[in-house]
Amino acid sequence: MHNNRSNGHPSSPTSKRDQVDTLSHSHRQHHHRQPINSAPCYYESRKRKHIEQDQEPDSTHSNIRQHRRSLTPVPSPSQCDDYLLKRRRHSSQQDKSTAGYSQQHTSSYMDHNSKQRYVLVTGGAGYIGSHTVLELLNADYSIVVMDNLVNANLEALARVEYLTGKSIYFVEGDITCEKDLEKVFQAFHFWAVIHFAAIKAVGESTQIPLEYYHNNVTGSLHLFRVMNRYKVKNLVFSSSATVYGEPDMMPVNETASLGPVTNPYGRTKLFVEEMLRDVCASDPDWNVCLLRFFNPVGAHPSGLMGECPQGIPNNLLPYVIRVLQGHLPCVQIFGSDYDTVDGTGVRDYIHVCDLATGHVAALKRLEGEESEGKRGVRSASSSPSPTPQPSSSTTTATSSIESSPLPSSTRSSSLRQGGHCMAYNLGTGVGYSVLEIISAMEKATQKTIPYKIVERRQGDVGVCTADATLANLELGWKPLYSMDDMCRDMWRWTRRNPNGYDGPLIDDDD
Numbered sequence: 001m002h003n004n005r006s007n008g009h010p011s012s013p014t015s016k017r018d019q020v021d022t023l024s025h026s027h028r029q030h031h032h033r034q035p036i037n038s039a040p041c042y043y044e045s046r047k048r049k050h051i052e053q054d055q056e057p058d059s060t061h062s063n064i065r066q067h068r069r070s071l072t073p074v075p076s077p078s079q080c081d082d083y084l085l086k087r088r089r090h091s092s093q094q095d096k097s098t099a100g101y102s103q104q105h106t107s108s109y110m111d112h113n114s115k116q117r118y119v120l121v122t123g124g125a126g127y128i129g130s131h132t133v134l135e136l137l138n139a140d141y142s143i144v145v146m147d148n149l150v151n152a153n154l155e156a157l158a159r160v161e162y163l164t165g166k167s168i169y170f171v172e173g174d175i176t177c178e179k180d181l182e183k184v185f186q187a188f189h190f191w192a193v194i195h196f197a198a199i200k201a202v203g204e205s206t207q208i209p210l211e212y213y214h215n216n217v218t219g220s221l222h223l224f225r226v227m228n229r230y231k232v233k234n235l236v237f238s239s240s241a242t243v244y245g246e247p248d249m250m251p252v253n254e255t256a257s258l259g260p261v262t263n264p265y266g267r268t269k270l271f272v273e274e275m276l277r278d279v280c281a282s283d284p285d286w287n288v289c290l291l292r293f294f295n296p297v298g299a300h301p302s303g304l305m306g307e308c309p310q311g312i313p314n315n316l317l318p319y320v321i322r323v324l325q326g327h328l329p330c331v332q333i334f335g336s337d338y339d340t341v342d343g344t345g346v347r348d349y350i351h352v353c354d355l356a357t358g359h360v361a362a363l364k365r366l367e368g369e370e371s372e373g374k375r376g377v378r379s380a381s382s383s384p385s386p387t388p389q390p391s392s393s394t395t396t397a398t399s400s401i402e403s404s405p406l407p408s409s410t411r412s413s414s415l416r417q418g419g420h421c422m423a424y425n426l427g428t429g430v431g432y433s434v435l436e437i438i439s440a441m442e443k444a445t446q447k448t449i450p451y452k453i454v455e456r457r458q459g460d461v462g463v464c465t466a467d468a469t470l471a472n473l474e475l476g477w478k479p480l481y482s483m484d485d486m487c488r489d490m491w492r493w494t495r496r497n498p499n500g501y502d503g504p505l506i507d508d509d510d
């Protein structure tokens with residue numbers, strides 16, 4: 001049953017062969033590994049620790065730490081081995097505790113080009129945020145990341161810089177503090193914001209709902225107010241399929257009714273969507289893309305970036321990974337009596353790199369809207385703008401943003417709520433059952449995954465899959481990665497980073 005999870009096995013020791021200590025000094029300050037069976041309210045303890053560390057006599061929030069991050073550009077980086085080699089060389093030249101980036105990245109970022117237009121990515125050091133920052137850099141956008149590092153890691157950004165050979169401006173700050181936001185908006189000239197910063201554990205949100213409303217709703221409100229003040233009115237918002245509640249159609253498209261949502265986390269996403277629809281209705285200068293994610297999984301194919309769930313994972317694939325690592329005894333399948341192919345729950349899993357290119361496509365769309373607006377051609381009916389051609393990039397994933405066929409679907413215009421607020425599903429349209437996922441992971445890992453069927457999890461629906469036609473038509477986006485890719489990449493990331501970004505990087509070939 002559900003409760004058995006707290007009896008998981010302790011972590012097994014990690015192989016030490018070919019290790020490189022990838023922790024910078026600043027990482028050590030912020031990232032204290034939690035035991036695998038830590039208390040459920042992970043967010044609260046993490047946040048408390050964070051505030052204690054940051055407290056200074058005068059103010060808790062005024063000390064935004066500013067980092068100008070830059071790594072030696074690497075010509076065509078994509079291999080873990082190459083990364084390890086460089087880090088080893090780097091470590092041998094420096095004291096181990098500062099191997100990597102820390103010293104050269106703590107200087108002020110105020111040397112940035114003040115004429116340059118930047119995109120602000122809130123929560124850009126997190127799982128989906130960091131993969132998106134990578135694709136944005138590949139598409140030649142100039143990026144500032146703001147993150148409170150409560151559930152994120154600077155090492156992710158260091159690896160993004162390594163993989164792209166480009167630099168990121170990083171600001172440590174919290175969206176719940178308007179002063180933090182003001183400082184960033186004063187320092188940089190933004191033309192758009194991609195807003196990921198949020199806390200996202202469904203179960204936890206039922207235990208500490210006020211924290212969820214404060215972070216996700218109040219934080220978003222502060223952000224939008226500051227954006228409004230600085231006249232930055234292009235926004236891509238990370239929403240979730242959870243806003244559909246129990247969908248009244250399957251696969252679900254963007255015309256489906258919203259809610260009722262069964263948990264506080266989901267409601268925060270719905271409330272922020274509603275807020276944005278109101279903002280857009282009140283001011284036609286706002287351009288907003290709401291991206292409704294289905295089930296994000298996978299990791300960067302390099303094996304250098306991936307997800308680091310804290311404590312015992314709630315989501316299926318991170319849980320399966322912990323079982324494969326020997327940290328948990330077996331996967332518990334929540335119900336086998338749904339009306340699905342084998343009775344287990346079916347979901348639309350999407351590779352995190354596909355989600356990332358979805359954000360790039362949405363940003364390009366906003367850019368198109370913006371230049372149309374400047375040329376004075378935007379009309380109230382606002383037929384979809386041409387999606388610009390993707391910049392030439394060496395990564396496979398960016399190729400999923402195609403030249404848009406310039407549709408003017410009636411469906412899309414009926415979805416425009418307010419002036420320029422568009423919602424898009426990001427999913428593959430293909431559903432996999434829990435048993436199919438387990439078998440795909442077994443194939444990818446060549447290991448047997450023990451499981452047992454337990455009763456249904458409260459609040460689960462049998463099937464949830466996306467109709468992502470609109471994102472394809474209007475954003476020119478389509479997902480590229482298969483389930484086999486998702487499993488392979490997750491496993492590669494896990495083998496090379498058994499303790500996520502907080503542990504050593506292992507030189508483990510496929």
Ligand SMILES: O=c1ccn([C@@H]2O[C@H](COP(=O)(O)OP(=O)(O)O[C@H]3O[C@H](CO)[C@H](O)[C@H](O)[C@H]3O)[C@@H](O)[C@H]2O)c(=O)[nH]1
Pocket residue numbers: 200202240241242293294295314315316317319331332333334335344345346347434457460464
């Ligand atoms: O240990 C587990 C975990 C999950 N499942 C099953 O696996 C499927 C996927 O469950 P996840 O918890 O991985 O994902 P959910 O579909 O429940 O929820 C996720 O997708 C939603 C949108 O569809 C929201 O975005 C939500 O925040 C996000 O966690 C479900 O059928 C679930 O019952 C198990 O059998 N055992």
